[in-house]
Amino acid sequence: xxxxxxxxxxxxxxxxxxxxxxxxxxxxxxxxxxxxxxxxxxxxxxxxxxxxxxxxxxxxxxxxxxxxxxxxxxxxxxx
Numbered sequence: 001x002x003x004x005x006x007x008x009x010x011x012x013x014x015x016x017x018x019x020x021x022x023x024x025x026x027x028x029x030x031x032x033x034x035x036x037x038x039x040x041x042x043x044x045x046x047x048x049x050x051x052x053x054x055x056x057x058x059x060x061x062x063x064x065x066x067x068x069x070x071x072x073x074x075x076x077x078x079x
Contacts, residue, residue: 014062018055025051
C-alpha cells in the first residue's frame with residue numbers, strides 16, 4: 001500500500017510541477033508580448049512554447065513512472 005501511495009504522490013508532484021511550469025510560460029509569454037512589436041511577440045511566443053514543452057516533459061516523467069510501476073505489478077517477470 002505504501003509503495004503505490006508513494007508512486008501516486010511522485011506522479012502527482014511531477015504532473016503538478018509540469019502544469020506550473022507551463023503556466024509560468026504563459027505568464028512570461030504575456031509579459032514578452034506587452035511591448036507590441038513583432039520581435040517581442042515572437043520572443044513571447046517562443047518563450048511560451050519552450051515552457052509548455054518543458055512542462056509536458058516534466059509531467060510525462062511522472063506518468064511514465066506510474067505506467068512502469070503498473071506494468072511491473074501486472075506482468076510477471078517484467079522488471
